[in-house]
Amino acid sequence: MAAHALVAFEPRKTPIQARSTVTVEAISEAAVQVLLSHGAERLTTTRVADRAGVSVGTLYQYYPNKQSLLFAVLENHFNHVALRVEEACANACHKPLSEMTKETVEAFVDAKMERADISVALYRVAGDVGGPTLVKRVNQRTRKAVEAMLETAPDIKSPPDKFAVEIMLSAMGGAMRSLLESGPSPATVRKAREQLVLLCQSYMAAATAKRG
Amino acid sequence: MAAHALVAFEPRKTPIQARSTVTVEAISEAAVQVLLSHGAERLTTTRVADRAGVSVGTLYQYYPNKQSLLFAVLENHFNHVALRVEEACANACHKPLSEMTKETVEAFVDAKMERADISVALYRVAGDVGGPTLVKRVNQRTRKAVEAMLETAPDIKSPPDKFAVEIMLSAMGGAMRSLLESGPSPATVRKAREQLVLLCQSYMAAATAKRG
DNA sequence: GCATTGGATGAAGGATTCTTCAGATTTGGA
DNA sequence: TCCAAATCTGAAGAATCCTTCATCCAATGC
Secondary structure, eight states: OHHHHHHTTSOSOOOOSHHHHHHHHHHHHHHHHHHHHHOSTTOOHHHHHHHHTSOHHHHHHHOSSHHHHHHHHHHHHHHHHHHHHHHHHHHTTTSOHHHHHHHHHHHHHHHHHHTHHHHHHHHHHHGGGTHHHHHHHHHHHHHHHHHHHHHTOTTEEEOOOHHHHHHHHHHHHHHHHHHHHTOOOHHHHHHHHHHHHHHHHHHHHHTSEEOO | OHHHHHHTTSOSOOOOSHHHHHHHHHHHHHHHHHHHHHOSTTOOHHHHHHHHTSOHHHHHHHOSSHHHHHHHHHHHHHHHHHHHHHHHHHHTTTSOHHHHHHHHHHHHHHHHHHTHHHHHHHHHHHGGGTHHHHHHHHHHHHHHHHHHHHHTOTTEEEOOOHHHHHHHHHHHHHHHHHHHHTOOOHHHHHHHHHHHHHHHHHHHHHTSEEOO
């Protein structure tokens, strides 16, 4: 059912010539800009097309409807964050558990902050555009990366429950969302980052049987 | 600014006679029902009025616009959850830190699960209706209750940072959201509840200087 | 019984928005 | 140069939706 609901979000046509590639990217970028300047409520296909410097018809040539456009933007953002976390996980293999956790959490926070404005703007539309489904998919992906990393930890006997990793990821995401929506100062972000690391470290330690 | 933005959400007229009291409650309940059956996107003032068994005009007699109606529903739900947590905090005073944490977290999870369907439906509209502002307000309220409780803990030297409590609450909320949106089985809920308790306990312990 | 205030009605105004499609324009290759 | 395919255009169709207001019904107090 969820998969079927996502069908309508898939692109209509794939760019062939170079100019159309430019166009679709301009549209996607314009969507973000409009989201930031006008808000989710005032996000109109016409407005996005105007901002992208093309006509509405062109937009509908690549996206079957408004939702699919927003879905694509959302997917982009999530993929970017997921990639950063995966990189961090690959990089932290064979390190002590607390170090693993620290690097993973920090990668997540940093990736989110990199495009803080977009993150906040997207929270507003996620609900109407298959956000939960996407979140689930990305969480799955991220969880696998984290689990693979944990397998290589030298200082634990058995890796934490699959469920525990999910809890940690969603807790991290929730705290980050709250933080972003409050329009935090850089100092606040730094503090939150520290605390989030501590939160996850202490949980991972508690959910894990130590070696030795 | 945020305060000003909320002005438009305030009710228009206060019920005086008994029948109008019934009416406003019917409207509010109908809003929830429509949210559940038709989704946020198809939530229409006319549809809500129909479901409530009144005419649209009547709805607009009490709510200046559609947003104010949804805002009221959201506020209701949040107040209910906050109240449950406050009760739990009051009840857990003078107990050991881990017990305090356990009871608080469980109260939150249980309050959310009590109306799981409403919770999920509201995630969809929160963005367009001052959700973040409300969340901030409720978090503030909850944080105070938690802090007051922590002051009475016999087994800690200094209570955790105000910031730490905020992190914990938002992490809890985020994990709960993720869980609810996945349509969990009762068994899953039970497991998540346990893990969430563990998460918060280990964090509170780590963020606190122990006495003795 | 009557007047006054509270409450309810619902058709219609006004405003947007999404989406299409027939035709114009540009590109890449023959 | 010339054509077929790829792109682009943007006015107009179609569908909703929010909100108002003139009007009617019900309740309360005198």
